[in-house]
Amino acid sequence: MFQAKINAGLLQSSIDAVGVFVDECKVRVDSEGLSVKAVDPANVGMVELDVPADSFDSFEADDELLGLNLTKFDDIIGMAKAGDVVALELDPETGKLKIQIDGLRYTLSLIDPESIHQEPNVPDLDLPGEVVLAGAEINRGIKASGMVSDHMAFGVEDKSFYMSAEGDQDDVRVDLTEDEVISLTAEEDARSLFSLDYLESMSKAIPSDAQVTLYVGSDFPVRMEFELQGGDADVSYLLAPRIENE
Amino acid sequence: MDLGDYVRELEPTEERRKRELARKKSYEILDHMEDVENEFSEVVQGDSLYGSTAPSVFVGRSNYPRVNTGVLQPVASEADASDHATSSDWYGRGLEIDDVLSRRTSLLNSRRKAEVTRPKGERFLEIQQEVAAASEPVDVEVQLDGSPDIDVSLDALRTPTGPNARAVDADLAENPSVPRAVEKALGDGDWKAADAAGYLYEKGLDVYDVQRVFSTGGLGVEDDRRLVPTRWSITAVDDIIGKHLHQEIQTNPELGETRVYYNEYMGNRVWVVLGAGRWEFELVEMKAPGSVWNPRPDGEYYMASASEGYGGRTQYVDETSGAYYASRLGVLEHLDDIGRQAKALVLRAVGEEYWAPVGVWHVREVVRNAFDGPLGWEEASDTDDTGEAGRGAEAESFHDAVDEVADYLPVSRERLRQKSTMYNAVQSGLGDF
Numbered sequence: 001m002f003q004a005k006i007n008a009g010l011l012q013s014s015i016d017a018v019g020v021f022v023d024e025c026k027v028r029v030d031s032e033g034l035s036v037k038a039v040d041p042a043n044v045g046m047v048e049l050d051v052p053a054d055s056f057d058s059f060e061a062d063d064e065l066l067g068l069n070l071t072k073f074d075d076i077i078g079m080a081k082a083g084d085v086v087a088l089e090l091d092p093e094t095g096k097l098k099i100q101i102d103g104l105r106y107t108l109s110l111i112d113p114e115s116i117h118q119e120p121n122v123p124d125l126d127l128p129g130e131v132v133l134a135g136a137e138i139n140r141g142i143k144a145s146g147m148v149s150d151h152m153a154f155g156v157e158d159k160s161f162y163m164s165a166e167g168d169q170d171d172v173r174v175d176l177t178e179d180e181v182i183s184l185t186a187e188e189d190a191r192s193l194f195s196l197d198y199l200e201s202m203s204k205a206i207p208s209d210a211q212v213t214l215y216v217g218s219d220f221p222v223r224m225e226f227e228l229q230g231g232d233a234d235v236s237y238l239l240a241p242r243i244e245n246e
Numbered sequence: 247m248d249l250g251d252y253v254r255e256l257e258p259t260e261e262r263r264k265r266e267l268a269r270k271k272s273y274e275i276l277d278h279m280e281d282v283e284n285e286f287s288e289v290v291q292g293d294s295l296y297g298s299t300a301p302s303v304f305v306g307r308s309n310y311p312r313v314n315t316g317v318l319q320p321v322a323s324e325a326d327a328s329d330h331a332t333s334s335d336w337y338g339r340g341l342e343i344d345d346v347l348s349r350r351t352s353l354l355n356s357r358r359k360a361e362v363t364r365p366k367g368e369r370f371l372e373i374q375q376e377v378a379a380a381s382e383p384v385d386v387e388v389q390l391d392g393s394p395d396i397d398v399s400l401d402a403l404r405t406p407t408g409p410n411a412r413a414v415d416a417d418l419a420e421n422p423s424v425p426r427a428v429e430k431a432l433g434d435g436d437w438k439a440a441d442a443a444g445y446l447y448e449k450g451l452d453v454y455d456v457q458r459v460f461s462t463g464g465l466g467v468e469d470d471r472r473l474v475p476t477r478w479s480i481t482a483v484d485d486i487i488g489k490h491l492h493q494e495i496q497t498n499p500e501l502g503e504t505r506v507y508y509n510e511y512m513g514n515r516v517w518v519v520l521g522a523g524r525w526e527f528e529l530v531e532m533k534a535p536g537s538v539w540n541p542r543p544d545g546e547y548y549m550a551s552a553s554e555g556y557g558g559r560t561q562y563v564d565e566t567s568g569a570y571y572a573s574r575l576g577v578l579e580h581l582d583d584i585g586r587q588a589k590a591l592v593l594r595a596v597g598e599e600y601w602a603p604v605g606v607w608h609v610r611e612v613v614r615n616a617f618d619g620p621l622g623w624e625e626a627s628d629t630d631d632t633g634e635a636g637r638g639a640e641a642e643s644f645h646d647a648v649d650e651v652a653d654y655l656p657v658s659r660e661r662l663r664q665k666s667t668m669y670n671a672v673q674s675g676l677g678d679f
Contacts, residue, residue, distance in 0.1 A: 041496075042524055042556035043675040123679045150553075150667060168664040193671050197555060221679055240678065242671035245645040245663070 002029045002064050002090040005057040008080035008101070013228045014049055015074050017205040017235045020198075021045045023071050026113045029061040039120035045198050046120050046238040055232035057085055064090060066097065067111035076106050122238070127215035127223060129156035129190045132182040135226060136208035138163075141174045142199045148172050151242055152199065154216045155191030159184065161214075165196075182211060190218045192241040202237055219243055278348045282408060285321050296356065296390055296411070297419060299327035301383040303374050304355050305461050307475035315462075315473055316357025316413060317377050317386055327383035333454045337611035343512050346604040356388040356413040362473040364463045371462070371473075373416045378458040379432060380422035389415040427451065428459060435468030442466065443483060444490035453575065453610070457483040477568075480606060484571035491578035492558050496525060498581065501588035504641045506651060509616035513537070513599030516612050517651050518577060521589040521644030524675060527577065528553035528668040529570045529592045532657050536598040547657050549665045555673060568606040569594065576613030583617075589644060591668045595656055644672055 018025055021040040028035045033052040039045065053059040080086055080101045087100040091107075099106040141163030145152035148167030155162050161184055164173040178184045206212060206226060215223040224237045298319040306314035320330050330349050341349075358370050377384050391412035424432075427449035431442040442465040446456045461479035463471040474482065500522060507518040533540040533548040540548040552563035552570045563570045577590045592613060641647035648669050652659050662669050 039676065042673075043677055044556070044673060046676055120676065123676060125679060151671060166664075195555065195673060219674075221676060238676060240674045240676045242673050244671045245648075245669060 001060065001062045001092065002066070002088070004029075004034075004059045004061070004089075005085050005087050006051075006055075007057065007229075007232075008077065008084040008086050009082060010051070010055065010229045010232050011086055012074075012077055012080070013205070013207070014051060014233050015070060015077060017228065017233075018047050018049055019070050019074060020201045020205050020237075021047050022117070024067065024069050024111055024116055026116050026119060027066040027068050028064075029066070030063045031061060033059065034061075037119045037122075039117065040198075041117065043120075044195070044240045045202070046122070048122070048236040049233060051233040055229075065113045066090065067113040067116050068097075069108075069111055072108065076108065077101075079104060123221070125215075125217065125220060125223070127190070127217040127220060128187040129161070129216040130183075130185045130213065131156065131161040131176075131216075132184075132211060132213045133161070133176065134182070134208070135206040135210040135212050137174075137176065137181075138212055138214070138224075139203045139206060139208060142196065142203045144172045144174065146196050146200055150196050151193050152196055153191050153193045154214065154222055155189070156184070156186040156216060157189040157191075159186065190216050190220075192216060192219055192222060193244050194222060194239055194241055198239055202239070205235070274344060278344075278351065282321055282351050296354070297385065297387040298354075299383040300377045300386045301327040301329075301331035302353075303378045303458060303462055303476075304357070305473050305475045305479070306357070307477055309359075310475065311362040312359055313362060313473060313475060314357045314410075315360050315371070315374060316355045316410075317374055317388070317416065318353040318355055318408075319386065319388075321352050321354050321408065331383070331454070332605060332607050334452060334607075334611055334614070337511065337608070337615060343600070343602055343604055347602060351408045353408040355408060355410045356390060356416070357410060358413050360473065362463070364471060364473055370413060370416050373418055375432075375459075375462040375464055376418060376422050376424070378462040379424045379428045379464060381425050381428075381455075382423060384422040385419035387417045387419050388413050389417075425449075425451070428455075428464075431459070432464050435471075437465070437467070439466030439470070440486045440489070443486045447487050447490065453483050453487055454607070456487065481568040481571050484568070484575045484606075484610065488571055488575045488578055489558065491575070491582050492525070495578060495581045495587045496556070498585050498587040500524065501581075501584075501586040504644050504647045506639045506641060506647050507616040509612050511612040511615075512604065512608050513597040513601070514608065514612055515595045515597065516573075516609075516616060517593040518613060518616050519591045519593070519644065519647050519651065520577075520581075521591075521647070521672065523589045523644075523672065524556045525581075525587045526553070526555055526589040526668065526673055527574055527592075528590075528666060529566050529573050529594065530662070530666045530669075531566055531569065531594045531596065532655060533596040534598045534600075534656065537596045537600045538603045539596075547661075549657065549661065551665050551667070553667045569609045572606045572610035573613045576610055576616070579614060580617040589668065589672055591644075591648060591666070593648075593651065593655060645669070 018036050018038060022038045025036050025038040036049040038047055076099055077086060084102050089098045091098055095110060097108040097110055099108055145165035148170040149165040152163060152165040160175050160177040161181055162173060162175045210226040212224055212226045219241055221238050221240050226235055228235060300317045300319045302318045304316050304318055320327055330353055360371055364371050377386060391414055427446055431446055443456050443460060457479050459465060460483050461474045461476055463473045501520055502522050505520045509516050528551060530551040535545045550565035552566045573592045581587055641650060652662055655662065
């Protein structure tokens, strides 16, 4: 059993956050709320999404696992106007998802969850650098790096956080000291390099006004955690690094 | 054997001798082209009907979408027609630059102007397509316009071509034999071009054969079928077949080790480094001052590179162009053969001896054939290994291997690092942590 009503904006930004890495995913619903865990086909990027039950206008669910074609679902939810409420209901007879947006009814066939890429195990990582900063700062660093290269570094050194990219012609570097970010903890210096292909699409899902907690290590995955719509949903990204030639 | 020894044995020899030879050859080819001109004048004088065996076709790109399109026939009637069509056989027989140029310039291109949409009922285009589809060269008689243009010339940038003549009409002098798979693809107007091309390749046609059919508008959904200029079609087919193989190898187990291969051909030295992990590919080109396509005025090596990650490319490359797709195809074919996926870096050093463009096929073949012969790990304990082209060697890690190879490249490690995404860093997976 699954029956819920949700604000279209929250639903849209949740889809966008997951769509960075996958075109289809398993959606878990239970009495606590809705959650998604998915990894991209290259096993490089992972997303965890949690939308707690009380972020919905109404929410009722037994344990269910829905296989969702995200591209199609995104198109349908794209029909909603700002402020619309989207009603979702799993039809127990047909196993299809009934979607209702302001008089528009759409019945969406679900995918067999077994046919979808296995949900990943989340690696347990000890990342020495932790910085909290505005989404806008990260997005700005990613955008500037994309102008000169196809990869960029996140790092901490001397009580500051930096983003940098070296192209074959030009270089970019953003330094943010302890005082220029919301908070910074660094047990030791750390630096890892990442593909901008991934970061640029992640950047589109990171709200500028969100507070992002970024964890960085040396040649280790980066973790980014932030909230959507002022706390109605939690997103966590994990991205594997490009290992540098020492 | 140790990778260091292996690579040392590959050091270029006789470079100076080759360069001198190249200078001499460029005069020889001009002489040859004059001969072709004379021979051709004799053949067509007073008689505008020209008959010989056509091994191939040509579609020009000037004035697109109204292009020149024709059948290619050797000028000398006793010549072996199949020997004149570009194929992997040219590599196998060790053809050199001047051999290729003399074959190319000996072909008469009897052509007509045509809309690329291939209007129905144009007999000339149908005959052209039959020549392209045939498994063997076909006897064709062409009615030529009275005034053929027999001016052949050689310049630094364009691949030299043979004489052109304007065709009024053409006729098949024999019934061409068309492979069943090709007939099926030609006849199915609901089949997407990429899928049909993949099918032909799986049925054993080489990319050269697929390209000829593709170029004459023989593949694809009926209303979308177009003449595709030869130059574009070569890279399009490398890309289509490459994507087809890419899909196959993406689910293969990882190679799990590092291997280095070397080969050289026509002044091109090529290293292929395969490494552990998921598919990732890069081509880095280093072109000597004085070689073809080096636009740098400062007398330095010109560098270009392009790469893709596990999921492949979505946009055409900015640098390296056709060589990217040709070399990627060679690597993908090898991985498909051994049932593995890997990270692959192709380093192509173009020497001064590469003095005239012969077409991107030589890049495809030098990479394809780099994997021939015993593999490195089988040879590791064999002290007799001569390290000749085609032998692979093992190394500790991907970056160790490229570092070793870098000693023999014509550019510094610093420049390589600036230009090469993969030399700089390789993508890890979440499973590695």
